[in-house]
Amino acid sequence: MTPVRASSRTVVPPPSRPAVTTIATTTVAECVAEVTDDVRFTGGRFVRASRRELSAWPAEYGLRL
Template identity: 60%
Template sequence: MIIDRYLVGTRLRLRRADLSDGGRELKLTQKVPIHHPGAVQGMITNTYLSPAEYDLLASLPAAVLSKTRLSVPPLGIDVFDDPLHGLVLAEAEFATDEEAQSFVPPPACVAEVTNDARFTGGCLAEASRQEVLGWLSEYGIRPE
């Protein structure tokens, strides 16, 4: 289980991730996007936190997003909890630009949203279920 807290008025994300070995990862992340089309990663800075540091930062106002992450290399597959229950997004990470450009999504992938900023975590955390359903309909996806 991953709980992301997008700190209001910042580009910062506070994450609590429960690990499969029973441990917990607590970190503060800043993502600075690079405005290039396609699968290009921006700059990411992570700071790992103690429980006391996490608790202090978790007291700040934030938009919250909860999900379960599955690993199917090279994909990380996020299965979202309420209010976005039913939304499943996959993200691939690569060591080189060539690997990223040659990646072919599996047939089960129904829409490519890499260049759609509405599907970033910070935007999803602030979106209503109805907004997300509207965005999906633009891709021809009509949930049951």
């Protein structure tokens, strides 16, 4: 990695990142809904959800709590 001189400061480019590898997954028989790509079930959104939201989201997958 070679630093680049830009005006009066030295800028070091960020390290290159490795390519993202996609892992093939299979659905197990016990799985009733795939929510991996549903942003509502991610940490930040999930913990801030209201009781009403938490009850409604699974219903959209045909699940009842």
